[in-house]
Amino acid sequence: MVHIAYSRRAVLGMAIGALGAFVLERKLRGAGAEPTPAGKWKGLHLCISGDGGLKSLAEQAHALADVGVNVAVIEVNYAFDFKSHPELSDGARVTAKQCKATALACREKGIRLIPGFNCLGHQSWKKATFPLLRKYPELDETPGKYPENEGIYCRSWCPRHPQVNGIVFALLDELADAFDSDAIHVGMDEVFLVSSEFCPRCKGTDPAESFAKAVNDIHGHVTGERKLQMLMWGDRFLDGKATGYGEWEASKNGTYAAIDHVPKDIIVCDWHYEKRAEYPSIPLLLKKGFRVWPAGWKSEPATVALRDYANGQADEKMLGHLCTTWGSVAVDKLAQWPPVLAGMGKE
Numbered sequence: 001m002v003h004i005a006y007s008r009r010a011v012l013g014m015a016i017g018a019l020g021a022f023v024l025e026r027k028l029r030g031a032g033a034e035p036t037p038a039g040k041w042k043g044l045h046l047c048i049s050g051d052g053g054l055k056s057l058a059e060q061a062h063a064l065a066d067v068g069v070n071v072a073v074i075e076v077n078y079a080f081d082f083k084s085h086p087e088l089s090d091g092a093r094v095t096a097k098q099c100k101a102t103a104l105a106c107r108e109k110g111i112r113l114i115p116g117f118n119c120l121g122h123q124s125w126k127k128a129t130f131p132l133l134r135k136y137p138e139l140d141e142t143p144g145k146y147p148e149n150e151g152i153y154c155r156s157w158c159p160r161h162p163q164v165n166g167i168v169f170a171l172l173d174e175l176a177d178a179f180d181s182d183a184i185h186v187g188m189d190e191v192f193l194v195s196s197e198f199c200p201r202c203k204g205t206d207p208a209e210s211f212a213k214a215v216n217d218i219h220g221h222v223t224g225e226r227k228l229q230m231l232m233w234g235d236r237f238l239d240g241k242a243t244g245y246g247e248w249e250a251s252k253n254g255t256y257a258a259i260d261h262v263p264k265d266i267i268v269c270d271w272h273y274e275k276r277a278e279y280p281s282i283p284l285l286l287k288k289g290f291r292v293w294p295a296g297w298k299s300e301p302a303t304v305a306l307r308d309y310a311n312g313q314a315d316e317k318m319l320g321h322l323c324t325t326w327g328s329v330a331v332d333k334l335a336q337w338p339p340v341l342a343g344m345g346k347e
């Protein structure tokens with residue numbers, strides 16, 4: 001996965017300026033909810049740190065647009081100056097003011113920004129537990145277990161805890177508003193702790209049911225109430241055995257049956273970082289009715305293989321290509337990075 005100087009103007013000038021900015025913004029965002037045409041989503045996924053990272057992105061908007069980028073998912077997570085829950089802000093945080101400035105600078109170059117926040121899983125990394133479960137340990141799917149996160153990949157929140165959605169939805173709302181975005185990426189990848197025996201609410205439940213509940217609850221808010229497009233990673237919807245992908249880029253922990261119990265207007269970001277002859281998840285997800293945004297990473301040959309396989313699907317629900325970066329490249333080098341050029345079809 002961010003400063004505006006105001007000059008003194010006459011009242012009339014301010015009014016005209018505000019109206020002009022409004023018209024320009026409407027034009028750039030598009031009148032509908034989907035300004036980027038299907039098949040043309042040429043995207044980047046970035047983890048941005050602090051307002052400085054967002055300023056760099058604004059400076060690079062022209063160069064990125066030049067190579068074809070027209071969408072960027074900015075994964076923010078807890079590194080944001082939250083007003084609804086200031087106790088959950090963490091790390092080199094970005095401000096709403098800089099988010100708006102960068103989003104506008106990018107929009108002026110034809111690049112749509114979508115904020116990202118990891119929901120359900122990825123609530124810790126190595127020994128560090130992230131703010132939600134540090135401040136509210138009762139929301140943990142495995143409360144009091146795995147001290148220092150020893151023996152687990154990442155912590156999860158409990159999708160059945162009655163307080164979790166109220167807190168998280170406020171964070172999602174703030175991010176969408178900060179970026180003036182019509183969409184949000186809610187993560188949900190690599191969730192290994194689900195329907196845990198250590199959770200008093202989820203013990204004995206079906207992992208697919210628990211996962212689908214989390215997806216449906218979040219969708220109900222994001223799309224149902226806020227009318228935003230919801231994007232998420234696709235790995236928990238894929239049968240690791242049947243697809244041959246294994247337990248990371250697909251599921252071997254019982255969640256994949258959730259694929260038939262979630263809304264099909266979710267955009268599924270189907271990540272695969274290795275070169276393969278086929279990517280069976282793409283036709284599978286398309287057949288289920290999802291719009292699919294395949295995502296590659298740092299291997300140029302793998303990116304080309306995934307991109308070309310996806311482009312061969314001849315389905316308008318195949319949106320384009322998403323280049324993830326995961327800290328492998330500095331923002332000011334993005335427009336020259338070979339995997340990005342490959343993702344844009346310019347290798």
Ligand SMILES: [Zn+2]
Pocket residue numbers: 141157158159160161195196199200201202203
């Ligand atoms: Zn639970």
